[in-house]
Amino acid sequence: MWLYGTHAVAAALANPHRRLRRLMLTEEAEAALAARLPRPWALSAERVERARIDQLLGRETVHQGAALLADPLAPPVLAQVLERPGPVLVLDQVADPRNVGAILRAAAAFAAAAVIGQDRHAPEETGALAKAASGALETMPFLRAVNLARTLVALKAAGFWVVGLDGAARQALSGPALRARRVALVLGAEGEGLRRLTRETCDELAALPMPGGMESLNVSAAAAVALYELGRQG
Numbered sequence: 047m048w049l050y051g052t053h054a055v056a057a058a059l060a061n062p063h064r065r066l067r068r069l070m071l072t073e074e075a076e077a078a079l080a081a082r083l084p085r086p087w088a089l090s091a092e093r094v095e096r097a098r099i100d101q102l103l104g105r106e107t108v109h110q111g112a113a114l115l116a117d118p119l120a121p122p123v124l125a126q127v128l129e130r131p132g133p134v135l136v137l138d139q140v141a142d143p144r145n146v147g148a149i150l151r152a153a154a155a156f157a158a159a160a161v162i163g164q165d166r167h168a169p170e171e172t173g174a175l176a177k178a179a180s181g182a183l184e185t186m187p188f189l190r191a192v193n194l195a196r197t198l199v200a201l202k203a204a205g206f207w208v209v210g211l212d213g214a215a216r217q218a219l220s221g222p223a224l225r226a227r228r229v230a231l232v233l234g235a236e237g238e239g240l241r242r243l244t245r246e247t248c249d250e251l252a253a254l255p256m257p258g259g260m261e262s263l264n265v266s267a268a269a270a271v272a273l274y275e276l277g278r279q280g
Contacts, residue, residue, distance in 0.1 A: 075111030147178025
């Protein structure tokens with residue numbers, strides 16, 4: 047797969063678990079990458095013109111003159127991930143790679159333990175997802191569950207309190223009210239929200255407090271707001 051963009055490429059070069067194949071940089075991108083990640087790098091760079099990367103990735107791709115061919119990351123093991131502190135985000139059929147990437151970025155920003163998506167009805171690891179994650183794909187564990195309901199049950203058995211984010215819920219999400227619990231926060235796909243079995247498996251449903259009167263937020267924005275709220279102590 048091709049990763050692109052300065053942040054995504056720098057993070058992949060710094061990740062010892064990422065197998066790297068080929069690095070292509072324009073002169074400007076090489077300088078920008080060196081400023082972000084001092085040499086030596088794990089892979090020697092090929093100096094190319096921007097048009098070469100445009101031809102490779104498509105002219106509409108915002109690659110910033112940096113492209114890295116790499117193998118996908120090996121999926122982490124749930125038991126090991128749960129040893130990390132912080133909440134877990136669970137995505138119920140969130141399919142847009144840009145949204146998933148932005149959620150990974152928010153999860154990294156607010157020190158979540160992991161993000162769990164689905165084996166099906168979820169985007170593959172792609173350059174677009176990595177670009178939206180702005181480097182977080184390399185540092186935030188991203189798991190795929192074959193059966194989401196069973197995964198929620200496993201999280202409960204590991205001591206998590208499973209909260210489904212639902213705009214129609216009667217109670218608002220409250221960080222102070224949940225501070226004694228370790229939370230797994232479940233977010234549904236835009237438009238459809240949480241599926242019935244997912245909702246029924248949650249310990250509780252909660253809505254985001256939105257005094258401005260908006261009915262809903264983009265799922266990645268909702269994830270960031272919810273993580274901020276969970277970190278609020280009072």
